[in-house]
Amino acid sequence: MLSSLLVSVLALAFTVVAHPQLRAAPLAQVITACTKPNTVALTFDDGPFVYAYDISKALLAAGGKGTWFLNGDNWDCIYTDDNIKRMKHLKDKGHQLASHTWTHHNLSTLTRDQLHDEFWRVEQALQRIVGVQPAHMRPPFGAYNDVVRGVASERGQKIVNWDFYTGDADEAPVSEQKRVFDEAIGKKPSSILTLMHETYLGTAHEFLPYAMQKLKAAGYQMVTVAECLGEEPYQWTTTPGTKDSSWKC
Structure with a gap:
């Protein structure tokens, strides 16, 4: 007869095999700053949206690139013909395209299975539309916990x-946005990693041109998140797909 200790060990081993989600997952790295000196990563959340072309044009004219953290179904469905064109243009x-998850939920309130769905659906859209698997993601509201970090790592x-x-996003007047930016850049940081939102008119047409002028004058290079970290923007790339009836929100 097996000892009670051996029975317990075997039972635990069976449980882990039968339920692999119980295995401790490594936690994803949380990045809050660039690592390359004299770089600024200008990032835009909540798209794709109507200001994508204007922001892209302004960045390119200033010799810079940006990073878009994209939702699947937030302000608009990612699979509309207009949004597909915007993503291909970017x-x-x-520019770098990254994940902001599917529906802009607070990820720290979701279960592990719900998190995988939020991650996977926007990844699938990025693969279908532009043929990339993102290497970076931004949690809506910046909210995460160890479950979120574990799922991000697995993906x-x-x-x-x-x-x-x-x-x-808190509807700060553009004049106030300029003031806090001047204060930040006045401290002469080695690098800057921004949070902005593509969905706000003032960001695209008032604040961004002002900020880029100041950054260029201060000698900063405007780069993607991947470039400011010295990393690759995508885990892998593939041939984009062709839209069909399954491309829907």
């Missing part, structure tokens, strides 16, 4: 938050 122009993604926020 990818073709050398091969690092969590990217920020060290400078303009206040646009």
Whole structure:
């Protein structure tokens, strides 16, 4: 007869094999700052949206690139013909596309299975539309816990938050956004990792041109998140798909 200790050990081993989600997962790295000196990562959450072309044009004219953290079904469905064109444009122009999850939920309130669904559905859209698997993600509201970090790690993604926020999503006047930016850049940081939102008119047409002028004058290079970290933007790339009836929100 097996000893009670051996029975317990075997039972535990069976449980872990039958339920692999119980295995301790490594936690994803949480990034809040760039590592390359004299770089600024200008990032835009909540798209794809109507200001994508304007922001892209302004960045390219200033010799810079940006990073878009994209939702699948937030302000608009990622699979509309207009949004597909916007995403292809951003990818073709050398901007980085990353995950902001599917529906912009507070991830720290979701179960592990719900988290995988939030991650997977936007990853699938990025694979279908532009043929990339993101290496970076930003949790909505910057909210995460160890479960979120574990799921992000399993999906091969690092969590990217920020060290400078303009206040646009909180409807801060553009004059106030400029003031806090001047204060931040006046401290001459080695690098800056921003939080902005593509969905706000003032970000695209008032604050961003002002900020880029100041950054260029101060000698900063405006780069993607991956470039400011010295990393690859995507885990892998593939041939984009062709839209069919399954491309829907």
